[in-house]
Amino acid sequence: MLNLHDTATGQVRPLALRDEGKVSMYVCGPTVYDLPHLGHGRFTLVFDVLRRYLIARGLEVTYVSNITDIDDNIIAKALKEGRSETEVAAEFEAEWWAAMDRLGVLRPDATPHATEFVTGMIATINELLDSGVAYRTSDGVYLDTSTVEGYGLLAGQPLESLRAGARIEADEEKRSPLDFALWKAAKPEEPAWEAPFGAGRPGWHTECVVMSLSLLGDGFDLHGGGLDLKFPHHENERAQSVALGRPFAQHWAHNGWVMVDGEKMSKSLGNFTSLTDLLAKADGRAYRLLVLRSHYRAPIEVTTDTIADAERGLGRLDTLARRMDLAATPSPVVLGEIDGLDPQAIERFVELMDDDLQTPQALGLVFELVGEANTALDAGDDERAGQLGATVVALAGAMGLEIGWSTDEIDVATLALAAERDEARAAKDFVRSDEIREQLQAAGWVVEDTPEGTSLHR
């Protein structure tokens, strides 16, 4: 069984499942007011890998990830650009999915939008008001965190220090600096929903509680997100659930930062790189490889150099695929359903992944298998090579890394040149054959000689 670090306990412990054979997981999605950035790319890749691995082990996974389509940033952008919040959200949600597709991230089983769940949120807030754990102020409804048992569980630091560091609000209507808005009262020109406690819109922390509990039910298995969501976002989700008396996520997973030039990439620093830009220049699989190469809780440095390095590594995998003409494995991969794999490699892989997703070593294993496969090929042991190649494809696939080669359409003229080169080589006219090779290379082709003659790929 998978052992996974749990932020709530600070320990690596078995992921307990509410229903045998089934995993319910909720991962906080994006607020769609701008292009996705590298941090979004990392968390989606990390949890995509986790999801795929669970599937690879034969578990039935229900993966829910939301789209926050109403919030201050969206409103600000809509106002600035003179269009509706709906338009802004739709535009960037489209960008989001385009980027996800390029990364090879599986679509969630459900993608709740905040605006679709406002009725449920209002009911939840009403319930919290009725039970006296929430209170109204002139600008909304707040949760009284002092009534929440174990508040600060995820923050992992003393409440005192949280209070000390909390921003002092201009209006002192909040009973404690730690209390947070469940509902934000409408200001002029802002979109609003009618509610018994005044027109307004839901606070950020409210939506994920309502959506996760609605779609996955009480006491679902796993809640994930970036490390920055640990506190206050996840803390406050949990607080609401506790205040409602409903069991919440049983396990919390958080991935580490994306660093840029040694600093955390963040809003306040303004050192964002958009994922859209990266994916326009690089193979989406390269970013996945980069993410797999580090442990998911460690920070990663994403630069043009580390991406280029990953792309070259990818080349080694693709070269094997090309050499063996390996067929792509159906995605996602279920290891138990594939015949002809190397049992020892599978066993090692599972051992590594079960230990809090040791993808760096799992990836190392895949590369070792690549070397073995190449050796077997060189030795003419096609049977062994076939087994190793299939294992490489399956294991990489279990982490969402699709191995293959670009099936570039080669135009007739180029094919004719390749054929002419083969004739020249057969006639030992190396001046002519090298001339053609240079011409092909200048056109961007990588030229390799194989027993079947000139082989071309980009």
Place this chain on the structure above:
RNA sequence: GGCGACGUGGCCGAGUGGUUUAGGCAGGGGCCUGCAAAGCCCCGUACGUGGGUUCGAUUCCCACCGUCGCCUCCA
């Protein structure tokens, strides 16, 4: 200020109280090749500094230095 993480060979990046090595990229040498490319083999002999524990520490403890983070919007 409070709390925490990290510091590994040219680069990225795992891991471990002591035997043989993570892995990738880059570099050098060799095999293969008409020459290349791809592939294979070999090579550099690393663990921030100073103490301590130990028969033995890169791995445990302490201090120090350095980097980074959380306590505020953020994935």
